[in-house]
Amino acid sequence: MKLSNKNAELFFDLMWGLQYFVNQKLKINNNIESLEDYVMCSTEEKFEVRTALYSDIKIIDSFIQENPQKLSEESLDIIFGWKHFVKGDFHIERYLKQGAIFIKTDNVYRVLGLYQDFDQLIPRSRLPLSVQTVLLPFQGEIIYDGLFQARNIYFGGGIKRELKESYMIAKQNNRIIESFDTANNDNKKKEGNKNKPHKDWGPELNELANASKRLRGKATDPALFSPAFSLVKASLEFAQLVASEETDKDDLSKALNKVRRAYNKSNTILNRQDD
Numbered sequence: 001m002k003l004s005n006k007n008a009e010l011f012f013d014l015m016w017g018l019q020y021f022v023n024q025k026l027k028i029n030n031n032i033e034s035l036e037d038y039v040m041c042s043t044e045e046k047f048e049v050r051t052a053l054y055s056d057i058k059i060i061d062s063f064i065q066e067n068p069q070k071l072s073e074e075s076l077d078i079i080f081g082w083k084h085f086v087k088g089d090f091h092i093e094r095y096l097k098q099g100a101i102f103i104k105t106d107n108v109y110r111v112l113g114l115y116q117d118f119d120q121l122i123p124r125s126r127l128p129l130s131v132q133t134v135l136l137p138f139q140g141e142i143i144y145d146g147l148f149q150a151r152n153i154y155f156g157g158g159i160k161r162e163l164k165e166s167y168m169i170a171k172q173n174n175r176i177i178e179s180f181d182t183a184n185n186d187n188k189k190k191e192g193n194k195n196k197p198h199k200d201w202g203p204e205l206n207e208l209a210n211a212s213k214r215l216r217g218k219a220t221d222p223a224l225f226s227p228a229f230s231l232v233k234a235s236l237e238f239a240q241l242v243a244s245e246e247t248d249k250d251d252l253s254k255a256l257n258k259v260r261r262a263y264n265k266s267n268t269i270l271n272r273q274d275d
Helices: 005-026 035-040 043-055 059-066 073-084 157-172 182-193 202-212 225-243 249-272
Strands: 086-096 099-104 107-111 129-138 141-151
Touching: 005 035, 005 043, 005 059, 005 073, 005 141, 043 141, 059 073, 073 129, 086 107, 086 157, 099 157, 107 141, 107 157, 202 225, 225 249
Parallel strands: none
Antiparallel strands: 086 099, 086 129, 099 107, 129 141
16 A cells, blocks of 8 residues: 555655755755755655655754745645654565554554555565665654665575564554554554454354263273363363453463364374374
8 A cells, every 4th residue: 555646755855855955954965955956856865865864853843943945734744744754674575455564672563654655665475675874754654764774685584584573463452553643543443453343253152061971981982082172172162262352371272282282182192193
């Protein structure tokens, strides 16, 4: 997912205007005499100005106070929000319809593209990819600042699994950061944590659990019968707890360990069996 062309154009108008101001104030490149010159200058020159901007973010206050380009209050508010940037090394872990997943340590961000979707810039086959960039708030969403450096690093299976697990944990617990507006994120998390309407499987599971009580292995039965029946009962007990809204994590963990023990016993007996 990306910004609309109109919003992408607005972003670059504001960003290049701000960076031009930084360049003139700090006298980084004296050959740039106009905003048009700055827009046309090289990426390397923009990187230098960009570094200066994030090194002293207070310069945004000066820009807003002087407002050299006579911007609207709405535009100035957008630029003011950029003081809450997140800069550093990220891993792009996957693409979703709603944006790209950027991971930085324990934080997982959903980031929108600008003029292009991320999969138009970076093929999916290159993921996960290590990049250095800056994330910014923009109209309630998160974008990158238009410049990033990709690192050609190969990731083994272990790192890939860790990154995937970071994403899955954030997704399951509604912790994917979709906005730098704290209140907005808190509301989304609360909405996600609300118990959504779902079918009550209690009656069916109780019926199955009662029926499973009749499953008993006899000495004359094949050796696998008894552990297999124990596995069925333990699995039903776990399912009953999952379906109950009152159960805590410790109870679920104990029930799952019971399933694991029954599985391991079944597996041991199966491995003893002759081909």
